[in-house]
Amino acid sequence: MNKTVPTRIFIPRDTTSCSLGADRVAELVQQTISENELPLQVVRNGSRGLYWLEPMIEVETEAGRIAYGPVTDDCIEDFIASQFWKPNENHPLYLGLTQEIGFLKNQQRLTFARVGVIDPLSIDDYRQQGGFVGLGSALTLSSAEIVSVVTRSGLRGRGGAAFPTGIKWQTVLDTDSEQKYIVCNADEGDSGTYSDRMLMESDPFSLIEGMVIAGIAVGANQGFIYLREEYPLAEEILCKAIEIANEHGYLGNNIAGSNSSFSIDVRIGAGAYICGEETAMLESLEGKRGEVRPKPPLPAIKGLFGQPSVINNVISLASVPIILADGAEAYECYGAGRSRGTLPFQLAGNIKYAGLVELAFGATLRTLLNDFGGGTRTGKSMKAVQVGGPLGAYLPESQWDVALDYEAFVDIGAMLGHGGIVAFDDSVDMSEQARFSMEFCAIESCGKCTPCRIGSVRGVEVIDNICNGESPSQNLQLLNDLCETMTDASLCAMGGMTPFPVRSALQHFAEDFPALDKS
């Protein structure tokens, strides 16, 4: 190897790898390099999302990148002393070629192709790995043609509601307003989800590129990213990336030499789950209480500051560049039924191999839990799985053969949502989980409608009564009535879907409500 080119050592810098000590690892490796004048260069990449192996260090070799992990605080000194950069196959943390690790190899990474591979703030890395090809293609197309590509790709909103993205864009394109907006929903409030965060921290230019393409497609020159306050590192990386994109002419006037202009503002949320709901988010962006607006009007017609607005999730927007680059058909050919393309699933909770799995729709939930997830982290048997965030149903083992596909989930009274999957072992008490669902709704309700605001508070009381054995069967009747009212009469899915986890807990895990058995 050429002696003058230093070997690159990749040490991740995303929230989770840093939460496990990656910054300290990077600091020590850098110190060793400086003190010994080693021909090595530290690159802070994003994470590959193999989180049980973080901090995972990679060394560039002629054969490809070699990984080690987890390089934790208590072994870092020995690890450095082993001269891992050589590389050292006999080291206990040696994992071989990164791309051959089964968990990664068996995925279909499209939206996440660059995540963990590149330096998130290197626009050269981004370009070398296919970045801005989609934008280049969009600039040769008419607005209607861009929208048509997105429609034909079959892309549906990844924020949870799975509405076809192309149709939403078409509605905004068809309005004749001087001012339109692209609003990116980066509120990622669902527990068990972290794909938006990973993407923004590990490949922020892909989101920027997706927003620029959306702007060109519908005729909007201003974008907003509504980012939750809980993501300080994502904020730092995203804002820096926007600055760099501006400097390189990918934002601002005459984007990439064209007649189009587009700018992006990042706005920070303030700890309200409901502000992930799109109309509450608009209120918040306008500087108001995050209360849900009744629909119609659709935000696509009358959205931010009363203007037509495309509102899309981070992953929806970040999937657009590859669709424009490779064509609608290349994306559409992945998937099952009406769920086309891929979804970045997030394995969370009590699971052995927690991490990000981007897969074409259609595999089974069990494949994710067992083949990728490897069962529980505690080693006990897995009892329940909540998919799709706090409003998603709890699924017992008998339902794990369900296909990962939007419609298949709806058919069993569940939802795929944003793809978060939280596993629980058999120590979980499902009555506590049901109670928490109501409690969470009470804490986060925007207060606009009574079924949700009052129903959730009553829901907690009634579940407590059931668990304490106070007239359990009457209280169960009351709880069922409450759930029905919430489902039927709430203005949005916060109140409308909280009954899903509650009722699924009652239905599938009756043994955790022993008082009901006795009555």
Add this chain to the structure above:
Amino acid sequence: MTKASTSQVEVVAGIVQKHKDVSGALLPILHAVQNELGYVPSSAVQVIADGLNLSRADVHGVISFYHYFRSSPPGRHILQICRAESCQAMGSRKLEAHARQSLQVDFNQTTKDGEITLLPVYCLGNCACSPSVRVGDKVYGHVDSEKLDKIVSQLVSGAVEVRQHK
């Protein structure tokens, strides 16, 4: 008006001046005020209302809607414990109970010595390594009671050092 709040009012006025012409300025202003002062003092409400042509009730209504904004000063450090489902699956209920007990506070309260304010948080996006806690802008993963005690003792001893410099 006390001296302290006069200078707070000046800080707030400067922030309002800087942001008032951006669209939807209220949240960015509240963020800037809280970043600067640690909370949004009641004396700020009138200044913000005047600057944005809103009523005090409007501004107050927004501050009270969002969990993040607070109207009284927090402790020296803010410790957030994730209460959401992924962390529950890995023992956050126990961690919560341990924190309340060892710090002798409930959520949304500050320890007697003014060191630590304990807050709940609903997901830090760190669910692959639950349970998670956050201190300032730093997130920690796989936190059990022992690890939490260590984090807390580092915070408190760090704060003691800072005081000695004064």
